[in-house]
Amino acid sequence: MQRTPRVFLIALGWLSGCSSTPVVTHEPEQVAQVRPAKGEGQATEPRVGPAVGDTPVETAPPNVPEFSPAFAQQTRAPAVHTQSPFKVTELVSGLANPWGLAFLPDGRLLITEKIDGRLLLVSLDGKKPVAIEGVPKVAGADQGGLLDVALGPDYATSQLVYLSYYEPREGGNGLAVVRARFVAGRSPKLEQSRVIFRMQPTLDSTKHAGGRLLFAPDGNLFITLGERSILKGRVQARDLASDFGKIVRIAPDGSIPKDNPFIARKGARPEIWTLGHRNVLGAALDSQKRLWVAEMGPRGGDELNLIEPGKDYGWPTIGYGEEYSGERIHQTTQAPGLEQPVYYWDPVISPGALVIYSGDLFPEWKNNFFVAGLSSQALVRLVLQGDRVVGEERLLTSRSERIRSVVQGPEGALYLLTDGSNGKLLKVTPENTAG
Ligand SMILES: [Ca+2]
Helix, strand or coil, X not given: CCCCCCCCCCCHHHHHCCCCCCECCCCCCCHHHCCCCCCCCCCCCCCCCCXXXXXXXXXXXXXXXXXXXXXXXXXXXXXXXXXXXXXXXXXXXXXXXXXXXXXXXXXXXXXXXXXXXXXXXXXXXXXXXXXXXXXXXXXXXXXXXXXXXEECCCHHHHCEEEEEEEEEECCEEEEEEEEEEEECCXXXXXXXXXXXXXXXXXXXXXXXXXXXXXXXXXXXXXXXXXXXXXXXXXXXXXXXXXCCCCEEEECCCCCCCCCXXXXXXXXXXXXXXXXXXXXXXXXXXXXXXXEEEEECCCECCEEEEEECCCCXXXXXXXXXXXXXXXXXXXXXXXXXXXXXXXXXXXXXXXXXXXXXCCCCXXXXXXXXXXXXXXXXXXXXXXXXXXXXXXXXXXXXXXXXXXXXXXXXXXCCCEEEEECCCCEEEEEEEECCCCC
């Protein structure tokens, strides 16, 4: 295939000074701009039988064949196949672009609807979802809107919930996190709302603000942030004076933990935990309570990263992908002081949420990673050994639905949200379980 001549984008400093704000990346979240990978290794619905040896799950040609992995097993892991039969139950449909979900202690769920900024109280007994009052106004264009929802670690006594959203601001928008007390009852509502975090600076972009919320074992809150897609934002991804392209860590009241890595660095934003990210949408803790993230990359550059405080994950200096136009982004894939992804996907899967399975319903899946795949229209399963990916599977591909989110339910089932105007809540359980 004839490839587009490449133009090196090394004059980022100059470009960032332009008054115009060109969109330099097409978003892999948008189906029309991404051809899902084809290849006989990709469809890996569960089947009983021996593993297929070293055949990778991905057999489509890479978008950037010039780039090679830094180590064996960094991409194209051998296909693995779930042996336990399972079933997928559709619990709710008709959700308008759902994005995030969280279980309440009583078994009901909070689900966000992105564009309209609605927070729904959803019970699984067939009752109609109820919109919760008191959600802040959101900037809902494109990738913006109401994103994640999380319960505070002390929810049982505080009823505090946390929401991330694109906050409309003078001159643009930015990701914000609000916390509020959830009052159930006949007219469920949020009260005593307080914004505890505002991504800085404000920028006029409708993309790449991150938005995943995850409480750490110590009670602090991780918030993933993106680099806003446009060049003016992208060039700030490794700049400690900006929140763009960072993972930040704050206390639940919005204050800054004293042991954050850059708290004593002059000119650095004290909330920063790690830097050099493009757009992190998936975050999860493993059995050792370490933080892992799934990062939405450019074409051919989605990543799985193991997060350690203070480290630089390299975007946009290094990476394995290219612009959706075919233009080059990186001159190289490795550089001293910049972290390598544990795994990358070329072609991309477009990772939404990430969960690391710790339940008992599927013993076979214990400690496996599950990534919600948007353009790949799959639930992507990774098997790891010693922090290396040794197997990959693409589940639910026959449904041909973009999968936005995945969480583990209280009983060990996986709950998924599909993307789009008729979004669904799905439940994955072993085939022989009731309900
Ligand atoms: Ca990276």
